[in-house]
Structures are given as C-alpha cells and as structure tokens.
Amino acid sequence: MLIYEYENREESIRMKMTLRWFGSQYDTVTLEQIRQIPGCVGVITTLYDTKPGEIWSREAIRAMKEEIEAAGLELSGIESVNIHDDIKIGLPTRGQYIANYIKTLENLGEEGIDLVCYNFMPVFDWTRSDLAKERPDGSTVLSYDQELVDKIDPAKLFEEMDANSGGFILPGWEPDRLARVKELFEIYKEVDEEKLFQNLVYFLKAIMPTCEKYGIKMAIHMDDPAWSVFGLPRIINNKENIQRLLDAVPVMNNGLTLCTGSLGSNPHNDIPDMIRSFKGRIHFGHVRNLIHLAPGKFDEAAHLSFDGSLDMFEIMKAFYDIGMTGPIRPDHGRMLWGEKAMPGYGLYDRALGATYLNGLWEAIEKSAKK
Ligand SMILES: O=C(O)[C@@H](O)[C@@H](O)[C@H](O)[C@H](O)CO
Numbered sequence: 001m002l003i004y005e006y007e008n009r010e011e012s013i014r015m016k017m018t019l020r021w022f023g024s025q026y027d028t029v030t031l032e033q034i035r036q037i038p039g040c041v042g043v044i045t046t047l048y049d050t051k052p053g054e055i056w057s058r059e060a061i062r063a064m065k066e067e068i069e070a071a072g073l074e075l076s077g078i079e080s081v082n083i084h085d086d087i088k089i090g091l092p093t094r095g096q097y098i099a100n101y102i103k104t105l106e107n108l109g110e111e112g113i114d115l116v117c118y119n120f121m122p123v124f125d126w127t128r129s130d131l132a133k134e135r136p137d138g139s140t141v142l143s144y145d146q147e148l149v150d151k152i153d154p155a156k157l158f159e160e161m162d163a164n165s166g167g168f169i170l171p172g173w174e175p176d177r178l179a180r181v182k183e184l185f186e187i188y189k190e191v192d193e194e195k196l197f198q199n200l201v202y203f204l205k206a207i208m209p210t211c212e213k214y215g216i217k218m219a220i221h222m223d224d225p226a227w228s229v230f231g232l233p234r235i236i237n238n239k240e241n242i243q244r245l246l247d248a249v250p251v252m253n254n255g256l257t258l259c260t261g262s263l264g265s266n267p268h269n270d271i272p273d274m275i276r277s278f279k280g281r282i283h284f285g286h287v288r289n290l291i292h293l294a295p296g297k298f299d300e301a302a303h304l305s306f307d308g309s310l311d312m313f314e315i316m317k318a319f320y321d322i323g324m325t326g327p328i329r330p331d332h333g334r335m336l337w338g339e340k341a342m343p344g345y346g347l348y349d350r351a352l353g354a355t356y357l358n359g360l361w362e363a364i365e366k367s368a369k370k
C-alpha cells in the first residue's frame with residue numbers, strides 16, 4: 001500500500017523541492033546530506049569556478065551531472081550562468097560574450113539541462129550590510145540597512161564582504177569581479193534603467209532561438225534588494241517592471257526565478273499576487289522569509305511565517321494555485337547549531353526550511369482535495 005501511494009505521488013502535480021549546492025570543492029554541505037532531507041529530490045548548482053563570459057564545456061557539465069546523479073539526486077537546474085557586464089552595459093564586445101553564452105546553453109541543452117537562473121544586476125549581485133547579525137536566539141542572519149550601506153564606499157564593499165565571509169567565496173561576490181569594480185562604476189554612469197532594460201531584451205532575443213531549440217527555461221532572479229543601490233539601475237524589482245520584461249520577449253522560455261526574499265525586501269510588493277499574475281512564466285522559486293525593521297532595513301529570518309514579515313502559507317498557496325511544477329528551494333537560511341558554512345547557505349536551517357515548505361505544500365494540497 002505504501003509503495004502504491006509513493007508511486008502515485010509522482011503523478012500528482014507537485015513542485016520539486018531542491019537545495020542549492022556549490023559543488024564538492026566549494027560547499028561544506030554534501031550531496032549525501034542533501035539526499036537525506038525529506039522530500040528533497042534535486043540540487044540547483046553551477047560550475048562555481050567559471051567566470052562570466054566563459055564557455056562551459058560539455059565535459060565539465062557532464063561530470064557535474066554524473067556526480068549528482070550518482071548521489072541519488074537530480075540536477076534540477078543551474079544557478080547561475082552569470083552574465084558578463086559588457087552585455088549588461090551594451091558594449092560592442094557583447095556580441096562575443098553572447099555567442100559564448102549561447103555555446104554554454106547549447107552544451108547545457110545537449111546534457112539535458114533545461115533550467116538556467118541568472119540575474120541582470122550591474123556590478124554587484126545581492127548586497128547586504130551584515131553577513132552574520134545575531135538574532136535573540138543566538139543564530140546569525142544576513143541583514144541589510146540602507147543607512148549603513150550609504151556609508152560604504154562601493155569599491156570597498158568587496159573587501160568587506162570578503163573579510164566577513166568566513167573564508168568562503170560568496171556567490172555573486174567572486175574575487176575576479178573586484179578587479180574591475182572602479183572601472184565598472186564609471187562605465188555604468190552611462191547606463192540608466194531604460195538602457196539596462198533594452199540591453200536585457202537584446203540579450204534575451206539573441207538567446208531565445210537556442211533556448212527554444214533545447215527547451216531551456218531562462219529564469220531571471222529578482223534584484224536584491226528591490227531598489228537601487230549605489231545609484232546603479234534596478235529593473236527586476238516590482239510587478240510592473242517584471243511584467244514589462246515578460247511582455248517584451250513574450251515566450252515561455254523567458255521566465256522568472258521568483259525570489260520571495262528579494263521581492264519581499266520592499267513591503268509594497270504583494271508576492272502572492274505577483275505569483276498568480278506571472279503564472280506560466282515562473283520556472284523556479286526561491287522561498288525565504290525576512291523581517292522588515294524600517295524602510296530600507298531588514299533582517300533575514302527563519303522560513304516560518306511567524307518568525308518574519310512574509311506569509312509563507314499564502315506564498316506556497318499561490319505556487320500551488322498556479323500549478324507550479326518546477327523546482328523550489330529554500331533560500332538563505334540562518335546559521336545555527338555552531339555550523340560553519342557560507343553565509344546563508346548552511347545545511348541546518350535550509351533543511352528545516354525545506355521541511356517546513358514541504359509541510360505547507362502537503363497541507364495545502366490535501367485541503368484543496370477535500
Ligand atoms: O538567491 C539569492 O538570493 C542569491 O544567492 C543570488 O546570488 C542569486 O543566486 C543570483 O542573484 C542569481 O543569479
């Protein structure tokens with residue numbers, strides 16, 4: 001009977017619970033550990049040692065896939081294939097970098113990978129003012145305070161993030177980005193939101209034929225936080241702007257990584273409503289909670305609704321209602337129980353998060369069928 005029910009479950013429409021994994025060379029968390037998280041079927045990973053603009057070889061992609069499958073998991077998608085700044089800026093050299101990106105997509109497609117998460121934030125990926133802020137229970141979290149960020153020299157931010165990362169290379173803060181940071185700030189002075197948007201559309205139009213050929217879903221990550229930092233343009237931060245992008249390249253393969261923590265940094269974003277209106281275009285979900293402390297100021301939190309400001313039941317219900325079948329992952333977790341790991345990416349709190357989100361899903365699914 002149990003076996004029958006288990007098999008049956010595969011047929012029900014269901015998101016896939018996954019965990020982000022940085023590869024055995026970089027991650028403190030092992031595939032064996034991930035495999036033991038109840039209901040976790042796959043990992044979202046990347047070739048962490050590649051630089052934006054580089055072609056990913058088929059051999060490296062295959063080796064990564066085989067390692068994950070040998071551990072009994074699925075490679076559910078890539079986060080991220082990063083975009084070279086020359087594409088975001090729209091420099092003449094973008095042609096070569098787009099050609100390289102297309103080659104990487106072909107290689108991923110040939111290896112059967114159909115989901116690619118990326119972001120289009122200039123210079124910096126996500127930004128935080130503290131990577132280990134202590135909560136009353138002794139756990140630590142990533143936090144953001146606009147007043148503190150305003151005091152930081154952007155060129156020094158890299159050094160500070162690096163010094164506070166506990167020796168880990170932070171995703172989006174890889175050292176090679178540092179080398180060009182001052183130069184990039186100069187060049188980005190010419191790039192306003194409209195130009196950045198047009199450069200994104202240009203890039204997407206160029207890669208879409210390849211994505212359609214291989215069935216690759218491109219899933220842009222929301223800007224984090226959801227407003228301009230250091231005067232750099234931000235375009236993927238609210239319902240209107242995101243809808244504009246979906247309409248500008250109106251094919252399924254141009255889709256979203258709906259990140260609740262990034263959108264949720266702005267309390268005006270109604271996340272369940274956004275999930276419902278972007279139905280069919282959300283290919284990947286990042287689900288996490290945060291606490292709004294003041295405008296422009298937030299701490300990350302446990303996934304549980306009442307630990308933070310977001311209603312995780314309503315968020316998971318919206319995913320359920322749109323018939324989400326793609327991967328969902330708990331996003332950043334707290335650091336707890338003495339774990340030493342990449343900030344936001346320890347095992348324990350993300351495992352708790354996955355379990356909680358799976359529990360919400362089960363409850364939503366069963367009540368819907370009653
Ligand atoms: O998920 C997040 O919020 C971050 O860890 C980002 O680094 C994210 O992976 C990128 O913005 C996606 O390209």
Ligand SMILES: [Fe+2]
Binds near residue numbers: 259
């Ligand atoms: Fe995210």
